[in-house]
Amino acid sequence: MNICPTEAIRVVHGKAHMHANRCVDCGECYRVCPVGAIIVEQDDFENIYNFKTRIALIPAVFTGQFPESVGSKEILEAVHDLGFTYVFEVEEGVEFLNERFNEYFQNNKSIKPLISPFCPAIVRLIQVKFPTLVGSIILLKAPVDITALRTRKTLMDQGIDPKEIGIFYVTPCAAKIVAVKSPVGEEKSVIDGVINMNFLYNKVFKILRQKKDKTEIPGLSPLSGKSVCWSLTHGESDHMNQGRSLAIDEINNVIEFLEKVENEEIDGIDFLELRACDESCAGGILCPGNRFMTADKLRKRALRNESDPDNHHNSIENTGNTREYLLDNCSLNKVLPRSIMKLDDNIAEAMIKMKRIYEMNGILPQVDCGICGSPTCKSLSEDIVQNKAEIKQCIFVQKILEQNDKLDISESIKIMRSIWGENVLDKNSLKDEINEIN
Amino acid sequence: MQGLNQFFNMTTEKMHFEYPVEGGNFSKAGYPSSQVKKTLKQLNVDGNVIKRTVVALYEAEVNIVAHAYKGVIFIDIDTKKIIIKLVDEGPGIPDIKKAMEIGYSTATPEVREMGFGAGMGLSNMNNNSDKLTITSEVGKGTNVEIINYFPS
Numbered sequence: 001m002n003i004c005p006t007e008a009i010r011v012v013h014g015k016a017h018m019h020a021n022r023c024v025d026c027g028e029c030y031r032v033c034p035v036g037a038i039i040v041e042q043d044d045f046e047n048i049y050n051f052k053t054r055i056a057l058i059p060a061v062f063t064g065q066f067p068e069s070v071g072s073k074e075i076l077e078a079v080h081d082l083g084f085t086y087v088f089e090v091e092e093g094v095e096f097l098n099e100r101f102n103e104y105f106q107n108n109k110s111i112k113p114l115i116s117p118f119c120p121a122i123v124r125l126i127q128v129k130f131p132t133l134v135g136s137i138i139l140l141k142a143p144v145d146i147t148a149l150r151t152r153k154t155l156m157d158q159g160i161d162p163k164e165i166g167i168f169y170v171t172p173c174a175a176k177i178v179a180v181k182s183p184v185g186e187e188k189s190v191i192d193g194v195i196n197m198n199f200l201y202n203k204v205f206k207i208l209r210q211k212k213d214k215t216e217i218p219g220l221s222p223l224s225g226k227s228v229c230w231s232l233t234h235g236e237s238d239h240m241n242q243g244r245s246l247a248i249d250e251i252n253n254v255i256e257f258l259e260k261v262e263n264e265e266i267d268g269i270d271f272l273e274l275r276a277c278d279e280s281c282a283g284g285i286l287c288p289g290n291r292f293m294t295a296d297k298l299r300k301r302a303l304r305n306e307s308d309p310d311n312h313h314n315s316i317e318n319t320g321n322t323r324e325y326l327l328d329n330c331s332l333n334k335v336l337p338r339s340i341m342k343l344d345d346n347i348a349e350a351m352i353k354m355k356r357i358y359e360m361n362g363i364l365p366q367v368d369c370g371i372c373g374s375p376t377c378k379s380l381s382e383d384i385v386q387n388k389a390e391i392k393q394c395i396f397v398q399k400i401l402e403q404n405d406k407l408d409i410s411e412s413i414k415i416m417r418s419i420w421g422e423n424v425l426d427k428n429s430l431k432d433e434i435n436e437i438n
Numbered sequence: 439m440q441g442l443n444q445f446f447n448m449t450t451e452k453m454h455f456e457y458p459v460e461g462g463n464f465s466k467a468g469y470p471s472s473q474v475k476k477t478l479k480q481l482n483v484d485g486n487v488i489k490r491t492v493v494a495l496y497e498a499e500v501n502i503v504a505h506a507y508k509g510v511i512f513i514d515i516d517t518k519k520i521i522i523k524l525v526d527e528g529p530g531i532p533d534i535k536k537a538m539e540i541g542y543s544t545a546t547p548e549v550r551e552m553g554f555g556a557g558m559g560l561s562n563m564n565n566n567s568d569k570l571t572i573t574s575e576v577g578k579g580t581n582v583e584i585i586n587y588f589p590s
Binding site for chain 2: 342352
């Protein structure tokens with residue numbers, strides 16, 4: 001509950017509840033929960049068979065999950081064997097996108113710094129917590145969308161019915177799932193379904209173990225070194241040819257930095273690459289491998305790709321018809337703020353509420369124990385004023401009331417059960433102690 | 439609160455905050471701006487007004503830190519506007535009109551070479567306030583008042 005950077009979690013009836021309007025899908029709660037109470041939804045894998053032409057889009061970090069002895073080609077072949085018609089790497093869209101970024105800088109010189117739209121958790125974080133910075137987000141789609149658009153267009157040009165094309169994205173994190181299910185800055189995502197990376201990892205690992213004969217995947221082209229590393233920290237910032245770029249990973253680092261950006265305490269930065277996870281996508285919550293090892297393996301793969309004389313990157317922009325299509329479709333609509341900070345739409349009401357919050361907060365003990373079901377004393381104060389909680393939920397307040405005969409024990413038990421569940425006070429192991437005391 | 443005193447009192451539909459400022463302590467600068475920003479966000483004030491207010495306040499605060507011995511920032515918010523008063527004890531400004539000119543700077547060439555003292559401070563403050571009033575007495579100190587109105 002305390003880990004949530006936007007204070008979105010409350011405990012009610014013994015379960016963690018997520019405030020959807022506050023949650024930015026960063027996955028920090030999933031990462032730390034000791035009992036696996038947070039689940040990441042995923043589509044049924046069998047859904048791929050709803051389509052005649054099935055495409056898997058694999059991010060480069062997936063290839064970094066396996067031992068170095070397994071080549072990226074073998075991994076992608078194994079995915080193909082699972083039932084896909086085509087397998088492409090997400091980062092095939094990177095070279096095209098990098099050009100668009102540099103164009104975007106030319107056309108938006110007055111906005112400083114421009115912020116990368118790559119990480120969907122960061123886009124949502126800015127919407128809810130830094131509403132004044134939404135105008136700084138670059139309105140271009142992510143590499144996965146570019147590659148998906150390219151693939152769909154190419155297949156349609158070959159005469160395949162668009163209804164029969166199913167594009168599935170293998171995601172390293174929860175934020176990307178939400179980005180597909182309810183995208184920001186697009187009406188509807190070009191992707192038809194999402195497969196969680198840890199799920200696919202198990203399937204692919206099994207195939208690699210049993211595999212004997214080789215299959216060739218049609219249309220797969222090797223990635224440039226830049227593309228392989230795009231989703232890692234510095235992946236974008238190292239390739240912006242405009243001014244000064246900075247890369248920051250891990251959501252709390254990002255929040256700390258954006259506070260300063262918002263105050264204009266920081267200047268001279270032209271481009272910000274911001275990622276919610278430590279080590280960026282290599283640290284995605286659905287990546288089974290160690291993030292540092294994954295990042296290192298990808299960097300080695302990038303070097304190998306760059307030094308291979310046979311590696312002619314088949315970048316997207318070479319194909320005329322598709323290029324036009326992508327140029328028309330690569331932009332995002334305006335990203336709107338959805339502030340969680342405001343206490344009320346009406347300023348006078350908000351002031352009254354703020355006053356009450358300060359009053360409430362003055363009563364509370366400031367130990368942020370979380371027993372009330374809210375992550376901090378301050379957030380309980382806010383919940384009380386917004387009629388979402390009662391001050392009696394605070395265990396310290398309960399003791400003060402009990403001391404003054406204002407609260408009887410049966411009611412305080414009722415309150416604790418309403419927060420932590422019906423069984424929370426039934427501890428059989430304590431029976432002996434209770435008898436002894438009696 | 440982060441080792442800084444914050445005085446706070448409020449009658450209905452009016453709020454008042456005070457923040458002390460220490461001359462020469464650049465590492466602490468920025469705290470009042472962050473607090474004011476948070477408050478204005480909670481009050482659902484227009485983002486553009488928040489940004490201008492915070493920029494003007496930060497600039498003014500840094501002026502105290504850089505030039506004065508000590509000072510106090512008084513913040514008053516009602517439903518229509520925010521009034522920021524910065525009162526310092528310091529050397530004062532001999533010619534305010536001149537100080538307001540773009541590019542006017544008291545900084546030595548050495549300081550300018552380091553990237554400071556470009557003479558944009560006061561004009562930047564002016565650009566980010568709806569109303570800016572500066573009064574000063576040489577040898578005693580400077581009073582700055584910034585007023586920004588909230589769009590209705």
